[in-house]
Amino acid sequence: MIKSERFVRVALLSTIGMLSMGVATAAHAQEQTPAATDTATADEEVGGEIIVTASKREKTLQDTPISVSVTGAEAIKRSQVRDLIDLQTLVPSLKVGQLQSSANTNFIIRGFGNGANNAGIEPSVGVFIDGVYRSRSAAQIGDLPNIQRIEVLRGPQSTLFGKNASAGIISIVTKEPQFKFGGNLEASYGNYNAIVVKGDITGPISETLAFSLGGNFNKRDGFSKYINLNQDNNNRNRWGLRGQLLFEPSDAFKLRIIGDYDKIDEVCCSISNIFDGPTGNAVRALGGNLVSNQPYALDSYANFASINKIDNYGISAQADFDLTDTLSLTSISAYRAVRSFTNADSDFTSADLIGENSNHTKIDTYTQELRIASNFDGPVNFLLGAYGFHEKIDSQAQLLYGKDFRGYANLLTGGNYSAFEPTLRALNGIPATVAPFGSQGLGRHEDYNYTNDALSIFGQLDFEPVENLTLTVGANYTNDWKKVATNNSTTDTFSTIDLVQTGANAGLPGSIPAGIYTPGILYPRTNSCSTVTGAPPASPGNPTRSGSCNPFLAFAPLQFLPGFLNFPNVVESGKTHDDNLSYTLRANYKFSRQLSVYATYATGFKATSFNLSYDSRPFAADFIPGSPAQVPAPAASPIRTAGLALANLTTGTRFARPEKSQVYEVGVKGQFEGFGFNLAVFKQILKDFQSNVFQGTGFVLGNAEKQSTVGFELDGSLTPVKGLNFTASVTYLDPKYDLFTGGSAFNPLTNTVVPTNLTGQTPSGISDWSVAVGGTYTLDVGGDNSVTFHTDYAMNSAYQIAQGLPYKASVESLNASIAFGLANGLEFSVWGRNLTEPQYNPVIFPGVAQTGSLSGYPPPPATYGGTVRFKF
Template sequence: MKSVFAGRTGQAALLVGACGLALAFSAAAHAQDAAASAEEEAQPAPPAAEQVAEGNEIIVTASKREQTLQDVPIAVSVTSAKTLEQAQIRDLKDLTSVVPSLRVTQLQSSANTNFIIRGFGNGANNAGIEPSVGVFIDGVYRSRSAAQIGDFPDVQRIEVLRGPQSTLFGKNASVGVISIVTAAPKFDFGGNVEASYGNYDAVVLKGVVTGPVTEGLAVSLAGGLNKRDGYNKDLGTGNDTNERDRWFLRGQALWEPNAQARVRLIGDYSKIDEICCAVVNLQPSTSTVAIRALGGQVNGPNEIYSNRVYSNFDSTNNIENWGASGQVDYDFGPLTFTSITAYRRTNALTNQDSDFSSADLIGVNAQDQAIKTFTQELRVATNMDGPLNFLVGGYYFNENIRQANQLGWGDDARSYANFLIQGLSGGALSVPTLEATFGALEGNPAKYAGQFFAAGQKLDERYRLRNEAFSFFGQADFKIGDRITVTGGVNYTKDRKRYAIDINSTDVFSSIDFDNPAYAPFRRNLLLGGALSRAGVNPSDQAAVAAFATNPATAPTFAAFNAFATANQNNAAVNPLAGLRPLQYLPAAIPVPNSVEPGRTNDDKFTYIVRVAYDLTDDINVYASYATGFKASSINLSRDSRPFASDREALIARGLTVVNQTYGTRFAGPESSTVYEIGLKADWGLVTANLAAFDQRINGFQSNTFTGSGFVLANAGKQSVRGLEFEGTVKPAKGLMLNVGMTYLDPKYDSFILSAVGDLTNTRPAGIPAISSTFGASYDYEFGSGDHLIVRGDFHYESPVQIVEGLPGFLTAGTSVAVAAARPFRREVNEANASITWAMASGFELTAWGRNLTNNRYLLSVFDTPAQPGSISGYTSQPRTYGVTGRYRF
């Protein structure tokens, strides 16, 4: 293992530093043991819930059996219910502030959330991409981001497992798992209710009640409402955006007919109806000038974080998500049989003003998406006192996605395009001129009159994806003596996908073939005019042209210009109309399946894990593991889905190509991951320390890049990351806990030749900070009355990082990819969160809280602005939020 982690600058030093920090924690622990021992003996044991929150005895089920966090030899972070409440973590995207190895971002809509662990992750903005990070709620896999947002009042803990997970989770997750565990119904009556009010008129109401119905049946009902005004003012529509408007209901029943059997049924429904998500302009261009010339507005570069944006219609999100699951557990001697059956449904209606200005350029960008998912898991696990314990199981996954999109021009599109075309041609061309010229050359001068960029012309897109997969998995732990445990596991996954794509365009300008032989005279005149302009002659001044052509000194030059124009009038490589191609924004496409492209993928893979854990002492254990992961092919369900270049000749031979046919990818092939990891876990009572060093590699990483018109989905040849993770806690005094989490990552594209922005081989992937860290402290002071004063704070830091490798779409004329990559679009995160709680013995609690107290603002993402050559836009982070919360437990 030693050679695996050698070879990158600074890593050995960081490892030594982290080990030194662990040793310092150890010394602090031993120094305090003697002083604390007598005090602990004199104190009554705290209630179980409080123990869970304090860290040392956190129970996790990452290994599919209950173990303490310190005993389980897996790189896993656990956030308890107490931390979730005190840190005011509203949904999964807030988890980043307490789990430094995790990054969560919400971008295009309320239905798009991307999860990244150790620098790897994808899945947002394209329903055909299965996320690399799997999200499970009470053992049920949530396949898409819209189904993963929640604000449950009965969350028991959230476990973040790092690295490939396949031998314990039937649904293979190539880079990690987020497992959310909620409290089962209880046979004692109880519950809690909570109300919060914060800035931006934020109102959160939620609660849960649980209790027995009969001796063997208990139920619980949870519900919540989350509303907030948007923190961005849209000066175009007059409304707020980036608001919150969502609610949910969740019911559970737990039936225990006898000591051996348990049945847990869960049903839930949630609704989101929000205006989201605001985009700001980061780099204006001539397109921005055109928008303003039409009376439209776009924010200036000095207004990026002013919380002001411009749209001409609200970007709406109407999302409903519901489902039901049933888990049956039966104990038969040392065996526990488990069945988890689930059906889920997500419906999402969204519409976005995708020109991100108050001008009506893009009149509609709407999506109607429906996802139906059925899963079935069967497993049997042992819990024996002997040296061997094992788990074996099978998993079935069936998903059906239907998606319809509309993308079309608005009322200002024609005037906007005319402004750009006049600018590009120095006033020589215009939309009416092009319409008349193309029509005349095709034999009908009126053919295209008034047809270019007409309002209402659009793309109508239809996508269908059916995914069926099954897997068999198992893992066994074998103890050798009292201190060594050897673990081995295997998973076999078979995945089939069938997809259909049907895209129809009514955009007349996008149907024009600039290489049409009929346009040769027009191209010849443009080539000649361009040459004359470069020679200082105005091609529109006939007298000047005649003088240049007949002057003995310049006549040979004119003849050469004329010869060049004539010889190259049909040369696509120097077509003078090529500069207009970025405005052919809504091209037609070949439907799939067809006689060349069957519209299906079939993948299968064996993955496995080998691990050795050794208890050095009763307080310290170490482990070393090697694991592999797998994710099947992902399908590009976007208008940038294009035939593979390898199918070009066959498509042409069968007459299937369309005007302006381009080639790219329909899908990205499977990605497979491997990780070498060594770790140390120590628990000295008052101090805990967890350290992991890893080398993780993904072959065929599925990269999804927005190009300004759609998403390019392609496989990176190989991407790797080496890193260190440290998590530790110290309790230096009664009621006081200090915690730290640090992650160091050194990522690299080992091979990525065919990226959307050129060859990225041997470069650092963008968006992955070298250092992510969280420092936290909490103090719980108990009064003689039984009341508690609890103060908590944490600080989250991410080192500066370049946000994007390059901007692949509409680069400014003359700008190379290398220059684009160097643009100063960088992110650094410095966020402080804090809360103070008065918890009364009666069960009532009052909390004052604040998130991002320093109002640290940064860019989440950067991309080419749709339909605006040279312009760049981005999403910004959330500003400071604060408020008060009242809670009553009963």
């Protein structure tokens, strides 16, 4: 295993050396293959230049003054990139995290990104496929046939892409149907019985109508197991179909219709035990087991295998019409649907503590984009457009106790959970018809209805006052409306008991001072009394003020599922309305056809995100938490005045405020014969970054007032001789929470997440250095036959995995392939991914219902196999 720090130095020196060599070589490379900052196929090049649509116009990569990485079909094929999760090995600025299910994937660019684990949070990184927005990660990770290129636009892109692009854009472009018959067929077999088949066929139906039809099938045994179930985990089982029609009756009009359907039905994902906390012995006492203190273990225990079922489908129509020789109109209409069902044994042990943790989500999204663009010969050109968005989400979830939960609660309380039940029932008037505390099947039931409507008007003006200098100004005005209604309930009667009031009902002499009592905190016990730390000192008039001889308070940590205050109600409307003007100012100067520089200031915007989880709680301005039996009693607040207060109700957030970003960026682009590079230096700032933190029983949604990153990105490509191409990319990031007073971090003494002022700290999960290097050599062996050797290596320097904990991760990936291509279109290859099998945990989180334990996601093992392709 190469040491991370040493490799960073070596990789940087190698990159600088390659770039320097490229400059020296460029003048002698006139007859060599043109190079670019990705490995592109001939279909993606026009006159040796890569065409991209990052600016919603077809331009060469050199003429696109945006920090963008382009990964072509050839690079995707050679590196065996199956989906967007694999793409991060080729694009250092992009990080993709696979979380607890196939429906939860997080995309991060330049250290900014969110959106997984909560259907109410829109991602900060927008994903577009053939110009159509995919609003949630469940609709973004499927395999796609016949990809032409993937563009990763870094930094805020809200001027042209609206509210979905505060941190960046991933744009996937597939090939249009062709009026010449042809196609591709590919079949792979690898370890873990991995079978991947994909293909497409295209051709004319008439002189004006062409079609393409593609499909993919991806199945693999799991690379881990549930030990006690003897069943695979982390398998692959997904397939998809995609059809296109292209109607082109004239050079002035083109209509492209795309319909697709893909399905995922697999078991995912492995969870490892990083730290076996104080609850581990209770699990074992019940006869259960867990893989203890093995952070990289792939195998685990569970009562049932997880379920991940996703249906993703939609239809889109793009019409391009040349109004005149200099004006063109584009319309993109789309409907997308996602249906997902997940269920997992979330305690990750063979003890039946959590019997069900399921989620069923339906997402329907309608989008319409209309834009007009000019192509004048003069110094001024423009693009004007409008974008409409309507989305509806229906989400139902359940978390139910298993048959061992009651016994588990008794072990944690020395038998008192059951022993005190008759007393608690009597003191709170709970009838005998109510199920015993902690019974199997008790739990919480969630129902969320979410509607989002948005309208954007955008435009961009390019002005060339003198030759080779282009000044750009662009703006996007967005209105966004959201509406949420909940219908949540709990059948866990124990969690709805006011333990402070219970003590008062029992005539106990003390109570918790206002603002101190919080469900979920285990108060230290002394002589059967709970002493509250941090309480005001005792006084003659209130001798028990400093503590509470209320033994019932010891049960507070087991009140996992208290009642939920549904909204809208008379205090909370469940509605938000945001509007914003984002804009871009840019100057771009071309010294020559090969060299240009640009400077950009741009802003971005993402609208309010709702917390569609059981941890959605009233804002502090609407409610003062506490029990009426406290001394003194909680003061009046709007929710209390309206008579809506529930026992054990606490404050938090219903939604996170809008996220606003800005970037200062200077870039240089060079494209020479045999050598190319892109360099961007930037400072990027996000205000009110929407933070989503898991705290062991749910997610807390909040805002980081200000987070910034200073850094640079350097991509380079060198072709010293025909057939040989080197690529290198380096990203450096220096992130900081400039202001985050309402943050959360682990307490390293207890391994629990607690409120923490993170101002001045470095955000977790972000590497300082990310490096990707690769090489491809194609050797002509005669008769139009060839052998192609390829390897690429990606490395991220060590980063802190979780705020407050000392654990770090350093991620690396080595991929390689050898392909033998025949003149008749056949190609045979052998390949391997993740060959170094690094050990790291990209994410750490508190054990579910296991206070003091830590869980994480272990890395995947190496995969390898062989592929046969036929192009006709």
